[in-house]
Structure formats: C-alpha cells, structure tokens
Amino acid sequence: MDYDLERFPLLSYVLHQLDSDHYAPPSMAVQQTLAPSFPFLSDPQIMSSLTQSIPTTTITQALSVLTSLGSRPDPSAVSSARSKIAQILEKDSLSPEEAAKESEMYAGVVRLEEVHDNYEKPLKDLEEELSRVYAMSVESLLRSREEVNEKVVAVLKAAESGEVLEKIDLSGQELKLLPQDFWKIVGLVSLNLSCNNLTFIPDAISKLKKLEELDVSSNSLESLPDSIGLLLNLRILNVTANNLTTLPESIAHCRLLVELDASYNNLTSLPVNIGYGLQNLERLSIHLNKLRYFPPSISEMRSLKYLDVHMNEIHGIPNSIGRLTKLEFLNLSSNFNNLMSVPDAITDLTNLRELDLSNNQIQAIPDSFYRLRKLEKLNLDQNPLEIPSQEVAKQGAEAVREFMRKRWVEIMAMEEQRMGVEAERHGDGTGWVLWGTSMVTNLVSGVTQTIGFGGGSGGDGGDKKPKESYFYHQI
Incomplete structure (x- = not known):
C-alpha cells in the first residue's frame, strides 16, 4: 500500500498535478480544506511555481522508504513502549546486557517511530516551503495583473x-x-x-x-x-x-x-x-x-x-x-x-x-x-x-423583585412555623435544634454548590434548595 500523503495536503495536491499517473488526487475533504487557504491553486502560473519547487528525487526516495515501512506505530503503543523501557532500565536487578535484551521488543517500536519521523521530515519541510512559494507567487500574480487594491499599494x-x-x-x-x-x-x-x-x-x-x-x-x-x-x-x-x-x-x-x-x-x-x-x-x-x-x-x-x-x-x-x-x-x-x-x-x-x-x-x-x-x-x-x-x-x-421578596419571607415564615410545631411536639427543644441544623446544612450546601458545577442535572442548578444562594451570600 502506498504511503498516505494526506498528512501533507498541499504537497499531495501539487504532486498529483505534477504526475497524475503516479500520485492519486487528495480526497474531497482535503481539497475542501485547501480551498479557503489557497484560493489561487487552480491558476496555471501559481501551479507552475509550485511544481517547479518539488525536488522529485528526494520525494521519491522518502515515499519509497515510508511505503516499505508500512503504517506508523500507534501513538499509545509508542508511549507505552517508552514507559516500559524506562521501567526496565530502572531495575537494579538487571545488568546492562539483560536490560537491553528485555527492552529490545519495545525499542523496536520506538525505532520504527523515529525512522518514520526522519523520512517524513523532508515532506514536512517541503509542505512549509510550498506554502511560502504559494504566497510569493500570488503576490507576484496580483501585482502583474494590477489587482492589488490602490489603498493597499499606498x-x-x-x-x-x-x-x-x-x-x-x-x-x-x-x-x-x-x-x-x-x-x-x-x-x-x-x-x-x-x-x-x-x-x-x-x-x-x-x-x-x-x-x-x-x-x-x-x-x-x-x-x-x-x-x-x-x-x-x-x-x-x-x-x-x-x-x-x-x-x-x-x-x-x-x-x-x-x-x-x-x-x-x-x-x-x-x-x-x-x-x-x-x-x-x-x-x-x-x-x-x-x-x-x-x-x-x-x-x-x-x-x-x-x-x-x-x-x-x-x-x-x-x-x-x-x-x-x-x-x-x-x-x-x-x-x-x-x-x-x-x-x-x-x-x-x-x-x-x-x-x-x-x-x-x-x-x-x-x-x-x-x-x-x-x-x-x-x-x-x-x-x-x-x-x-x-x-x-x-x-x-x-x-x-418585590414579589420574590414577599415569597421569600413567606417561605421562611412557613419553615419557622413548621419547626416550631416540631419543637412543641417533642417538648424538649429538639425541633429548634433541628431548625438550626437545617440552617447550617443549607449554608454549607450553598457554599459547596456555588463553588463548582453542582446543582441540577446538566449543570443547571435545578435541584438546588431555595435558601442556599441566600445563605452563601450571608457568609
């Protein structure tokens, strides 16, 4: 399977224009991402400048090696391999030779990643160079066509x-x-x-x-x-x-x-x-x-x-x-x-x-x-x-505001009355203790929910008690 050039969209596009028999066109998705950034790609003068910038021998060699290497190792596999190697080298019970032998399998994954990086570097450099050549060519084109706005020229x-x-x-x-x-x-x-x-x-x-x-x-x-x-x-x-x-x-x-x-x-x-x-x-x-x-x-x-x-x-x-x-x-x-x-x-x-x-x-x-x-x-x-x-x-x-203030007073009065009835029922002041405990609980709960995203499902605070925000404010 040929190397997938779509990691370098501009290079992929230019190579196809240069030699359509050997290089497949980039996918429509890639072409759609190119269009906004490089609107003059279809211009023959611009494309000529870009194709002339391609060092064909270097690119052919790099792509040949990358194709033979196959797919890049999974990034998580590379990370895991590096971690395993580090763990093996930290073992005091292993000699350098034993450590090298034990880490050999993991080292292979890391080396494969490094080889990919080495051969992809010229492709990455060329992608950047093509972008620079494009910008210079467009500027030259616009000047030659006298399309540069007079105010810009001034x-x-x-x-x-x-x-x-x-x-x-x-x-x-x-x-x-x-x-x-x-x-x-x-x-x-x-x-x-x-x-x-x-x-x-x-x-x-x-x-x-x-x-x-x-x-x-x-x-x-x-x-x-x-x-x-x-x-x-x-x-x-x-x-x-x-x-x-x-x-x-x-x-x-x-x-x-x-x-x-x-x-x-x-x-x-x-x-x-x-x-x-x-x-x-x-x-x-x-x-x-x-x-x-x-x-x-x-x-x-x-x-x-x-x-x-x-x-x-x-x-x-x-x-x-x-x-x-x-x-x-x-x-x-x-x-x-x-x-x-x-x-x-x-x-x-x-x-x-x-x-x-x-x-x-x-x-x-x-x-x-x-x-x-x-x-x-x-x-x-x-x-x-x-x-x-x-x-x-x-x-x-x-x-x-006035309606909600009165409503608040009514809520508080009803709660106080309920706790008073509870106190009379127990006859030992327990109800008033419960009232005070309820106040403290609401206060702490209010602080906790105001700090973060607590409250209701979906983070909208829907199940927060009516009094919590007030008690938080009183702190």
Whole structure:
C-alpha cells in the first residue's frame, strides 16, 4: 500500500498535478480544506511555481522508504513502549546486557517511530516551503495583473518610505488577500479589515506584536490562525459575521483582551481554557451561534461586565456563573426549547443591571431573586412562567423583585412555623435544634454548590434548595 500523503495536503495536491499517473488526487475533504487557504491553486502560473519547487528525487526516495515501512506505530503503543523501557532500565536487578535484551521488543517500536519521523521530515519541510512559494507567487500574480487594491499599494509604499503606520483602515475594499509585505508593518496598533472577502488570515499576523485592535468582521473566514495567540498586546478583537466553527485555544494567551465579539458565526463551543487566560475580558459577545454549553473556565472571567449569548442552543447555565460578580449586562434570550431553568447562583450577580431571559422555557426564577437590587431592566417574555406570574413579570424588575421578596419571607415564615410545631411536639427543644441544623446544612450546601458545577442535572442548578444562594451570600 502506498504511503498516505494526506498528512501533507498541499504537497499531495501539487504532486498529483505534477504526475497524475503516479500520485492519486487528495480526497474531497482535503481539497475542501485547501480551498479557503489557497484560493489561487487552480491558476496555471501559481501551479507552475509550485511544481517547479518539488525536488522529485528526494520525494521519491522518502515515499519509497515510508511505503516499505508500512503504517506508523500507534501513538499509545509508542508511549507505552517508552514507559516500559524506562521501567526496565530502572531495575537494579538487571545488568546492562539483560536490560537491553528485555527492552529490545519495545525499542523496536520506538525505532520504527523515529525512522518514520526522519523520512517524513523532508515532506514536512517541503509542505512549509510550498506554502511560502504559494504566497510569493500570488503576490507576484496580483501585482502583474494590477489587482492589488490602490489603498493597499499606498499603504505599502508609505511603509517602504519609512513612515510610521500605527492605524490602517482597509474596510470595504473587496480584498481577497493581502500581500506578504503587508505583515511586515510591525508598528501597527490598529488594523481594520472588515467587510472584505478574506477567506483566511495567515500565520504571519503574529509579526504585528504591537497590535491592540483587530477587526476582521464581515469576511468569509472559516478559522483563525493559532498564531493569533502571539498577539500579546491585543485588547479588542472583532471576528463577527464570518463562518467560524471554533476559536483557537491559543486565544487564551491574549491576556490583555478586554473586548471579544464572535457573534454571527457557527461556533459550537468555546475554547476549554478561554476563561483562565482572558481574566481581563470585560465584554464578550457570542450571540447568534450554535453554542450548547459554557466551558467551566468561563467563571474565571472575573472582569466580565457584558455577556451576550442570545440566539444559541444553550442547555444549561453553570452554578459557577455566580462568580462573575462584576457582570452588569446578561442576555440569555432566545435559546428557545433548550434553556429551561436558571440556577440560584444567578442571584449572586449583585451588580447586574440588565437581564434578558425571554424566549426560553423557564417556569420559575430563583426564590432569592430579590437580591438583585441593582437590576433595572428585566425581560421574561415568552416563557411558560409560573413563578412569578406572567402579570407580575410584565410589570418589570422592581415588581418581580418585590414579589420574590414577599415569597421569600413567606417561605421562611412557613419553615419557622413548621419547626416550631416540631419543637412543641417533642417538648424538649429538639425541633429548634433541628431548625438550626437545617440552617447550617443549607449554608454549607450553598457554599459547596456555588463553588463548582453542582446543582441540577446538566449543570443547571435545578435541584438546588431555595435558601442556599441566600445563605452563601450571608457568609
């Protein structure tokens, strides 16, 4: 069986163009991943430059050896073999010869992995070289066709003359890509590339070390480069209205980020560690996506003041949302049939001024809701509300807060009365002891559930006792 070249998609494509009799075309899936990053591959001039870059002898030899070697060992098998060798060498009871003999079988697996690495290295290097040749060829092609935008040319000329450029606005120029020299303008602080036809952002953007504001909204981006995590001074990032399905994990390295707008995309999840890195983030707009859950780390965004998650598919809100104590604006509306409850911990957001829970399936809000004393705007429309009633909900935040306060007082009074009856029944004060014990139990339980994702099934805090959030607050 021939060696599978699809680990090197660009090389696979170019080799097929060079010699279709000996090299099969890459699969449709691979070709679809190539198209956004290399939109000019079909151009004869570009392909000619790429095929001329192929060292055929070197490639033929490497592929011949890799084919004869067969499949790579399973990564877990290699890891296990390395571990076994280490264990054998640590045995004091074995002589060096005995240890070598005992580890010989495992060493074979490791050696096979290393041989694969050695012969795949020229393929990997060539893949990178082809990418570089492609970028240079496209730039040359566009210049020769005079397709480079006049504003881009003016920017490049200004940079070449030594002018210090800190702010560039190329929005609405119908740009499909930018020349390689553009990414050498290392003094850039603000870059606006919105409303163009960009399908990818090259890794070279990492050269813009001073960049603080980046707007690539309203393009055709399907991904962001991992190198975006090297923009350590980035404060504002706008990627709204693209075709993104994920954000790179490396975005968590942009620790100075205060605003992130990734709305109007196709995001199905957020990076797992996003909250651990973006602890200075103040505004997060992720509405009109396909998000189902929040990553646990979102509770680490302690500077967050604005969170808009409307028009997603959110199934549950973690109890740990209560840690976002600086939050002033929260929009969880229009998650429709997916969002059925909100946890008690939401009432720990005591700085909240605006809350939109409309167009969901919420039947009751937490009994401790009256604690949101700064809440000015509340929207509970289009929910099957029972607590409070629809009539009360329509009267606004103050009316809902007052209703829930009275309800809380009634709950406490009924509980106290029940415990009093219990005390009289025992006649020895046991009931009051039980009352006090109940208070302590609720307090401890409240602290425990507020710390993590405890509460209800699916992390929505649905089975949390009504009083828990209140007692946690009293600590």
